[in-house]
Amino acid sequence: MSVLRLEQTSRWFGNVVAVNGITMSVGPGITGLLGPNGAGKTTLIALMSGFLAPSAGAVTLDGEPVWRNTGAYRTLGLVPEREVSFGYLTGRQFVLANAELHGLRDPGAATRRALEVVDLLEPAGRRIGTYSKGMRQRVKLASALVHDPAVLLLDEPFNGVDPRQRLHLMALLRRMGAEGRTVLFSSHILEEVEQVARQIEVVVSGRHAASGEFGEIRRLMTDRPVQYVIVADDDRGLASRLIAEPSVLAVALRTDGGVDVSVSDFGAFALRLPRVAREHGTRILEVRPTDDSLESVFSYLVGG
Amino acid sequence: MTDPSAATPEGRSVIHDLGYRPYTGPRLGQGAIARSLVGTGLRNAFGLGRSGRSKVLPFALLALNLLPAVIVAGVMVLVGLDSLPIGYAEYASTTQVLVGVFVAAQAPVLFSRDLRHGTIALYLARPLGSGTYALARWVSLLGATLVFLVLPVLVLYGAALLSELDVAEQTRDVAVALGLVVLLALSLAGVAGLVASWSTRRGFAVVATIALLLIANGIVTAVQGIAGAEGRPRIGEVTGLFSPYSLYRGLMSAWTGVEAPTPPASTGMELAYVAVLVGLSAACLGALVLRYRRVATS
Amino acid sequence: MNRTIIRLSAQAVLGRRRGIVLVLVPVALLLLAVVVRLLTDGDVGFQATAGLGLTLALPLVALLASSAVLGPEVDDGSIVYLLAKPVSRHVVVVSKYATAWATTMVLGALPLALAALVLDPSLGRRALALGLGGAVAGTAYSALFLALAALTRHAVVVGLLYTLFWEGVLGSLLAGVRWLSVGAWGRAVAGEVSPLLADEASTGLVYSLVAAALVTLVTVWFAGDRLRSFTLRGDE
Numbered sequence: 001m002s003v004l005r006l007e008q009t010s011r012w013f014g015n016v017v018a019v020n021g022i023t024m025s026v027g028p029g030i031t032g033l034l035g036p037n038g039a040g041k042t043t044l045i046a047l048m049s050g051f052l053a054p055s056a057g058a059v060t061l062d063g064e065p066v067w068r069n070t071g072a073y074r075t076l077g078l079v080p081e082r083e084v085s086f087g088y089l090t091g092r093q094f095v096l097a098n099a100e101l102h103g104l105r106d107p108g109a110a111t112r113r114a115l116e117v118v119d120l121l122e123p124a125g126r127r128i129g130t131y132s133k134g135m136r137q138r139v140k141l142a143s144a145l146v147h148d149p150a151v152l153l154l155d156e157p158f159n160g161v162d163p164r165q166r167l168h169l170m171a172l173l174r175r176m177g178a179e180g181r182t183v184l185f186s187s188h189i190l191e192e193v194e195q196v197a198r199q200i201e202v203v204v205s206g207r208h209a210a211s212g213e214f215g216e217i218r219r220l221m222t223d224r225p226v227q228y229v230i231v232a233d234d235d236r237g238l239a240s241r242l243i244a245e246p247s248v249l250a251v252a253l254r255t256d257g258g259v260d261v262s263v264s265d266f267g268a269f270a271l272r273l274p275r276v277a278r279e280h281g282t283r284i285l286e287v288r289p290t291d292d293s294l295e296s297v298f299s300y301l302v303g304g
Numbered sequence: 305m306t307d308p309s310a311a312t313p314e315g316r317s318v319i320h321d322l323g324y325r326p327y328t329g330p331r332l333g334q335g336a337i338a339r340s341l342v343g344t345g346l347r348n349a350f351g352l353g354r355s356g357r358s359k360v361l362p363f364a365l366l367a368l369n370l371l372p373a374v375i376v377a378g379v380m381v382l383v384g385l386d387s388l389p390i391g392y393a394e395y396a397s398t399t400q401v402l403v404g405v406f407v408a409a410q411a412p413v414l415f416s417r418d419l420r421h422g423t424i425a426l427y428l429a430r431p432l433g434s435g436t437y438a439l440a441r442w443v444s445l446l447g448a449t450l451v452f453l454v455l456p457v458l459v460l461y462g463a464a465l466l467s468e469l470d471v472a473e474q475t476r477d478v479a480v481a482l483g484l485v486v487l488l489a490l491s492l493a494g495v496a497g498l499v500a501s502w503s504t505r506r507g508f509a510v511v512a513t514i515a516l517l518l519i520a521n522g523i524v525t526a527v528q529g530i531a532g533a534e535g536r537p538r539i540g541e542v543t544g545l546f547s548p549y550s551l552y553r554g555l556m557s558a559w560t561g562v563e564a565p566t567p568p569a570s571t572g573m574e575l576a577y578v579a580v581l582v583g584l585s586a587a588c589l590g591a592l593v594l595r596y597r598r599v600a601t602s
Numbered sequence: 603m604n605r606t607i608i609r610l611s612a613q614a615v616l617g618r619r620r621g622i623v624l625v626l627v628p629v630a631l632l633l634l635a636v637v638v639r640l641l642t643d644g645d646v647g648f649q650a651t652a653g654l655g656l657t658l659a660l661p662l663v664a665l666l667a668s669s670a671v672l673g674p675e676v677d678d679g680s681i682v683y684l685l686a687k688p689v690s691r692h693v694v695v696v697s698k699y700a701t702a703w704a705t706t707m708v709l710g711a712l713p714l715a716l717a718a719l720v721l722d723p724s725l726g727r728r729a730l731a732l733g734l735g736g737a738v739a740g741t742a743y744s745a746l747f748l749a750l751a752a753l754t755r756h757a758v759v760v761g762l763l764y765t766l767f768w769e770g771v772l773g774s775l776l777a778g779v780r781w782l783s784v785g786a787w788g789r790a791v792a793g794e795v796s797p798l799l800a801d802e803a804s805t806g807l808v809y810s811l812v813a814a815a816l817v818t819l820v821t822v823w824f825a826g827d828r829l830r831s832f833t834l835r836g837d838e
Binding site for chain 3: 070080094144
Binding site: 361368401402404405408409502503505506507508510511512514515518519520522523525526527529530531533534536539 | 619620623626627630631633634637638641642646647650651653654658659662665666669670673674677751756757758759762763766767770771
């Protein structure tokens with residue numbers, strides 16, 4: 001059980017602030033680091049993995065700073081976005097070298113185990129130069145897993161991986177999270193983060209825009225409109241009564257049945273909807289958020 | 305509730321014409337593409353159109369290379385010598401290390417990067433043959449090398465003219481030097497380009513080119529020196545054929561009278577020197593075209 | 603020192619193409635020695651051969667070896683795979699230096715002695731002197747070039763300018779350059795071992811040895827320190 005902690009961490013390059021006063025704590029389980037391209041995700045991962053000195057603040061792993069602390073790599077595994085340029089090595093040689101560098105007691109066994117985990121045992125005898133993008137991604141993962149780290153940082157791990165391997169990789173990450181490891185991966189694609197991580201950290205323009213379980217984040221944004229589709233036995237009647245509610249911003253009838261409701265205050269609306277329905281004897285058949293997905297959280301966060 | 309079929313009558317779906325049109329005008333051919341590629345390549349070789357950091361190296365080398373010429377020009381103007389302390393053609397021979405480093409360091413800019421990062425496919429996806437691409441890159445490198453070699457000659461020429469040295473004589477000497485410099489640039493661009501396209505690692509390409517040029521030159525010079533001392537200049541003459549720098553030195557000595565060990569003594573040998581310089585660059589160019597043809601088909 | 607890093611570095615140094623060029627340099631030197639031997643009775647060509655070997659072949663081998671062990675990995679950032687390990691960065695550098703140094707000794711200094719032997723097998727001491735001078739210079743060269751590779755992407759060009767322009771061109775014009783010239787220190791050591799190689803413009807044995815040792819230690823330490831601050835950047 002290891003915890004990575006950032007305290008008021010900033011990093012600037014000349015005049016450009018890449019990471020701006022971020023405080024976050026990454027604990028056991030899977031955390032998705034979400035943000036558009038250029039938001040500072042790679043910079044954050046570099047800070048977390050000890051490959052970048054914070055300009056201000058501190059980055060610690062279990063209380064120890066990670067910058068200039070090679071001992072941290074005993075508990076930390078890193079899968080950088082960079083390609084492996086050791087094309088002249090076979091996959092097995094590369095992972096074995098990583099195992100040896102960690103000073104493992106039985107590097108051969110550790111190598112075999114790591115290759116097995118990423119499903120790369122069969123092509124491990126081939127040179128990395130001949131690998132496909134997905135295989136390179138997996139050999140990178142194997143090299144980071146070889147010492148069985150408590151913390152695993154992955155920079156854009158799903159880039160260039162085909163859908164089948166993506167599912168495999170996601171299952172692997174979920175399993176590692178369930179085992180109590182601290183897994184953090186970055187992505188700019190919402191569906192990916194949504195499928196793997198419940199805990200997300202949203203970074204926009206180097207700033208920490210949101211943190212937490214994404215449904216909760218969604219609900220926290222009460223000052224932003226939330227969209228629902230409500231299907232009732234009397235759509236038009238319900239619509240006319242809902243528009244009288246202060247928490248409702250807009251109502252529209254759908255051509256295929258149901259009412260689109262735009263809500264400004266989620267909490268108040270959740271209390272009022274059943275009462276309104278009961279008072280007027282309307283039966284509600286279905287309440288469905290149309291945008292309670294990370295997509296909308298993200299677009300609001302980025303757009304706002 | 306409204307009737308959906310009434311709300312969406314037949315033919316409501318439409319793709320609006322926003323005015324996007326395919327380009328139907330005239331298109332420039334291979335020649336124009338190649339010309340613009342040559343121009344861009346020439347600029348890139350000096351770091352123009354690239355980041356500020358990539359300008360440092362070529363311009364630092366150019367400045368180092370020009371420095372002696374500027375000093376000579378200053379001395380000429382201030383002291384008023386009646387002849388240039390260094391010949392036009394001799395200059396490139398004296399600064400051969402800088403010339404070699406420049407060509408070796410900038411060839412990878414033109415030849416390695418597209419191969420290493422796979423962007424070569426973007427060029428070849430255009431109506432541009434792999435041979436034309438190789439040729440255009442080579443011409444860019446040749447042009448950059450010529451700029452590097454010709455500028456100091458022009459500085460010296462300007463100094464000579466300002467000092468009112470004999471114009472006809474100076475112009476003839478400059479013409480000879482320019483001819484020699486073109487021959488040298490042809491062969492250097494060929495060798496450096498070929499090495500850079502063969503090794504896509506920048507640093508390695510630079511050392512390999514320098515090793516090839518300077519070690520060959522060093523060996524040839526050593527053998528020539530010994531052959532001269534032993535009174536067997538014929539061996540030295542033949543050995544001179546094996547390195548671009550010694551070929552240049554031999555021709556320079558034969559055409560301008562500057563001292564060099566065992567220069568080609570006969571017209572036949574001079575022709576052989578010219579033939580080897582041109583042949584070497586043609587062979588390198590041919591190999592480059594083949595190399596890129598293989599890249600294009602694999 | 604770390605065996606794994608030495609092994610990986612050796613694979614990088616002797617990788618196909620670089621390996622070919624690395625071996626070609628000493629082969630060219632030995633070929634020259636053979637040709638000179640055939641042309642003369644051996645002594646006339648010694649200066650030329652030794653000069654070529656010490657001022658060109660040796661630094662080029664050191665540059666090729668040192669830039670191979672560090673250059674490409676730093677250049678494309680893939681050195682993070684070696685650095686994200688509980689191994690001191692100084693150990694990483696020292697291991698890489700050991701590889702480059704061994705390569706320089708075998709393919710740079712040893713061929714110098716062999717070439718001298720080819721030219722005149724009876725002058726064993728002269729050959730030994732040349733080899734030792736090459737070893738001292740090669741030790742400092744490979745350390746210096748390693749530090750350059752850790753410092754700048756243009757390490758190779760800077761290294762070439764140092765050897766060819768500073769030591770070569772300026773060194774032949776300004777005698778004072780020899781005090782800051784690795785090659786001159788090597789020649790001074792060779793001159794001390796064999797009077798046949800003695801040169802009046804020597805930097806002296808003690809100065810040369812101390813300077814070479816100092817350059818080696820400081821630059822290797824510096825390279826390690828640079829790696830301690832190795833920074834991972836996104837794609838530019």
